[in-house]
Amino acid sequence: MNQIVLILIEIIEMGKGWNYKSGDWYVTCDVCSKQIYASESKQRWDGFVVCSDDWEPRHPQDFLRTRQDKISVPFSRPEPPDTFVSVGYITIYVEDGYVETQNGELYVEELDI
Numbered sequence: 001m002n003q004i005v006l007i008l009i010e011i012i013e014m015g016k017g018w019n020y021k022s023g024d025w026y027v028t029c030d031v032c033s034k035q036i037y038a039s040e041s042k043q044r045w046d047g048f049v050v051c052s053d054d055w056e057p058r059h060p061q062d063f064l065r066t067r068q069d070k071i072s073v074p075f076s077r078p079e080p081p082d083t084f085v086s087v088g089y090i091t092i093y094v095e096d097g098y099v100e101t102q103n104g105e106l107y108v109e110e111l112d113i
Contacts, residue, residue, distance in 0.1 A: 021037060021039070024037045024038055024039050025037070025038050026038070027041050027049055029041070029049070029050050029051040029054060030048040030049055030050055031048060031050050031051075031054040032050075032051065032053070032054055034051055036051045040052065042055045044056065045057070045058035
């Protein structure tokens with residue numbers, strides 16, 4: 001009776017595209033999310049577990065060792081102290097088309113307002 005149930009389960013799973021492999025399990029590809037057997041998966045250089053379609057070797061340029069650049073100048077000057085400049089502001093009043101400043105000077109230019 002148990003063998004019949006196992007055979008029926010295996011037939012149903014085969015219809016879904018799943019096959020039973022003793023001692024193997026399903027893993028999901030980290031790149032394309034395809035379900036594959038663990039025996040068919042590979043671990044890529046960046047730690048991803050992938051299928052054979054998404055596996056790629058590490059680029060050879062990653063293994064090159066370069067010389068350290070000398071990033072310095074032959075001489076430098078100290079930074080000068082900050083200089084603050086005060087700016088005098090003029091308040092302007094506009095009345096009846098004439099401009100008058102805060103100190104009482106009157107500009108007779110007529111404005112189009």
